[in-house]
Amino acid sequence: MLPVTMASTLLDKLWALHCVADLGDGESLLNIDRVFLHERTGSIALQGLADAGRALRDPGRVFCTMDHIVDTYPGRGDETAMPSGRDFIVATRAAAREAGIRLFDVRDPQQGIVHVISPELGIALPGSTVVCPDSHTCTLGGLGALAWGIGSTEAEHAMATGTLRVRKPRSLRVTFDGELAPGVTAKDMILHLIGREGAGGGAGHAVEFAGNAVRALSVEARMTLCNMAVEFSAFTGFVAPDATAAAYVEGREYAPSGSELALARAHWRELFSDVDARFDRELVIDASAIAPTVTWGTSPEHCLPIGEPVPDPASEADPARREGMRKALGYMGLAPGQQLAGLPIDGAFIGSCTNSRLSDLRAAADFLRGKRVAPGVSAVCVPGSTTVKRAAEAEGIDRVFRDAGFSWREAGCSMCFYAGGETFGAGKRVISSTNRNFEGRQGPGTRTHLASPVTVAASAVAGHITRAERRVEAA
Amino acid sequence: MEPLSPLRRHTGIAVPLLRNNIDTDAIIPSREMKRVSKHGLGEGLFAAWRYTLPGSREADPAFILNDPAYRGASILLAGANFGCGSSREHAVWALHEYGFRVIIAPSFGSIFYSNCVRNGILPVELDEAAIARLAGAVAGDPAGRPLTVDLEAGQVLDPEGRALGFTINPGHRRMLMEGLDVIGLTLERAADIDAFEQADRQRRPWIYR
Known part of the structure; x- marks a missing residue:
């Protein structure tokens, strides 16, 4: 059960669900379910923690991949076309081992771009809080996660305490009504929105994407939509998890299974904006008018x-x-x-x-x-x-x-x-x-x-x- | 990380870079982040605009930071949505190492803003017209007409001493003024975090494995 009684937005519900303490001055201490790192900005966060002599609160909730600097040429290894790229890879590997976290290393069969593998493996889940020192972490909103990009110093905070100090953003609902024309995709939807409202249009807001055209998207397409919430200057973007999202999650390696899955599904079903919930801002877009x-x-x-x-x-x-x-x-x-x-x-x-x-x-x-x-x-x-x-x-x-x-x-x-x-x-x-x-x-x-x-x-x-x-x- | 030096009141040379949407790729290009380190980044600051060729260190005289009149600038006047884009904290580390302590813009990228506060750079939000006036006020003699930013009073003082008020979240103000160890502060709440997780394990057991 969620500790919310008045008509609430999904943002309100997610915030309440994860709120450890009210810190005053508009700041909340939010519990962080998953921290994901990569070799570009994660290595330095792990190093910062080690230098400060601080332990990870729960290494089982922290993950790391090699995606940013690693080459994509066939037969690649630790050497990279980027001068000094190897140093990042080697340092990340050593730091991840020292910290005792799961690393998806260069030759790991599950390696990949952080925001592609975290949903793919069931690490990011509907309703979960996920952070990564990478601005496109908002991608995971496609699954109904509350996920956002942070700096390396904040990543240290999240790993050391299992929490972050965050100011609650204002709520913005963007409703895409109607049906997309054939050949028009989620990418066109988000570019259209940013073109119309400006690259700063979402500043200070968490965006809930809603409407028929969003409901009709696959989870992967919803991730494309949410991915560029940061290019809209939003704190994050998300789509309320529905049966499509629940079906996506099922059977993935780190996702709940068995009796936990039933419990999780019941929990996810509560994650939506109430019909009479009030948003700080609303935008409505005619999806049928969007062109490539x-x-x-x-x-x-x-x-x-x-x-x-x-x-x-x-x-x-x-x-x-x-x-x-x-x-x-x-x-x-x-x-x-x-x-x-x-x-x-x-x-x-x-x-x-x-x-x-x-x-x-x-x-x-x-x-x-x-x-x-x-x-x-x-x-x-x-x-x-x-x-x-x-x-x-x-x-x-x-x-x-x-x-x-x-x-x-x-x-x-x-x-x-x-x-x-x-x-x-x-x-x-x-x-x-x-x-x-x-x-x-x-x-x-x-x-x-x-x-x-x-x-x-x-x-x-x-x-x-x-x-x-x-x-x-x-x- | 070394303890942050507290920032209460700062007087310095202000340099205008009044473009909107200056992203963190422009503040520090990816190729300038060469080592797993928070240091050695000042040289790469605005590299694509500051130097004549990619990878070179030959100053492009057309770029304002290379104008000798602005040498030693510590206050940056910028356009809207400053620091949008990539979360790279390197952008803030580079600005700090170069010598910037205050950035004044109509708005900021949100991750960049948090990164500033955590690294002893004061982000000040003022409207575009006020920033344009400040840029005009320092032009001609930036060193002789410095700006003062008083965090405690929440004011920017122009070269004539006229005050422009700004607001900042009290938590952020405290962090900057006292150079706080935020992780240490949060760890003092370990009991709250433990209690939350204990209850949450009942509610969402699949999160903890």
Whole structure:
């Protein structure tokens, strides 16, 4: 039973469920169910704790993976294309062993991107609190977890105390009414929202995604939606766990089973916003009006339905936004009024915690089957986890990608960002299923256009930015 | 980590970088995070804008931090949503090592904001127009026209001594003013945490294994 009696939002319920103490001044001490680390920012948190002579409160609730720096080339080991990458890997391995936590190491059959493997293995669960020193931890909201990114110092706090000191965010419900058009995905939904409300639009809020179009999404697609809540500046995003979420969890290695599963299911059924709950803010979006979307600039708010021209900064009233648009056009090598559709590309990337799950790869492969990547386009697919990679290979999806001319990689974050290892190169234009089109994110001077995996696949084949043609539905 | 130096009142040179959405990748590019360390990051601060070429250390004269007039700046005036993006605490460590103690912006990325407070950098929220006025007030002679930020009073003082009020959560204020060991403070509540977990084990046994 939840200690809440008045009409409550899901945020209220999750907060009450995890509240250890009210610290005053608007701060709560929240219990943290799971801490997940990776070699980029987790290594330093473990080291910080060890240096301070502090123990982990419960090593069984802390996990670690190698995803950010590790190479994704076939046959990879501890050596990385990134200079000094090996040091991070070796230090993380040693620190994880010392701390006694479960590490998904480079050659572990369950290794992968942190936000792909934590739900995949049942480590992140509906209603659980999950933190990771990684901003895309909000991905796990797709499962109905209260999950958010933190810094390394806060990760030390979470590991040492099993809690975090947190100010409760305001509540924002974003309702996507209606049905998505064919070929429109969760990625297009979240880009559309950020484009409409701005990259700062969710600041100070926890976003509950609701409505028919959200209910109709698979858990994997809900994770794509929630993944970019941080690009909306939200504290986190989540979808109330329903039967779809409960079914997703069942049978996963770390998930409850047997009598505990029945108990857990009963608990998860209570996790929803009451019908008369009041939100601090509400937004309603007509999902049927969303088109395949792509970014043109250097913030996720710089996005457009494919087919619309790049906006003119001169028409922007706000001076700071105008200046941002002007700088973005310069970096991206674009002019106001230019069409993105038909813009030649040099690279295509499918991967990242946003869009590298089996359903993403299936959708792209469905498009690519029997087609070839256009000459001159460098195309790369990086499955989100070793488990996803294995499952895709069992279905022959790897062959579809390879036959189309994509390189097929080991799991990891790969070219979602540039750590001094691999990049498409300066001035190269890349269509990417990732989450950030920031200046230099994919390498110095690299021009990133964010889009869904299907749009990436279609553009790779066309050699320029394009939407996938609508599938002819069987009568 | 070494104890934080308390921050009550700070006077320093202010430098304007009035772009919106300056993300933590821009504050410190991934390639500049070379070691498992909180140190040695100041050099990589704003590397893509500060140096002429990726990886080089040749100052780009067009970037404001390279303007000798702003040498020794310790207060950064920024645009909205400063520090959005990646959670990397390295962004805050880099700013601190470079010498920044105060960042004034209309809004901040939330993870970045928490990271600031935990590392002795004061994030001050003021509206865009006020920040533009401060930038105007220091221009021309930044060293001769420093700003003062008084955390205790919740005020930014412009070069003429005119006060602009700001608000900050009292818990964050205390953390910054006293340089607190937050983990130590929370561990004093071990009994509360134990009691919570004991009850929670009955309610959600599957979380504990």
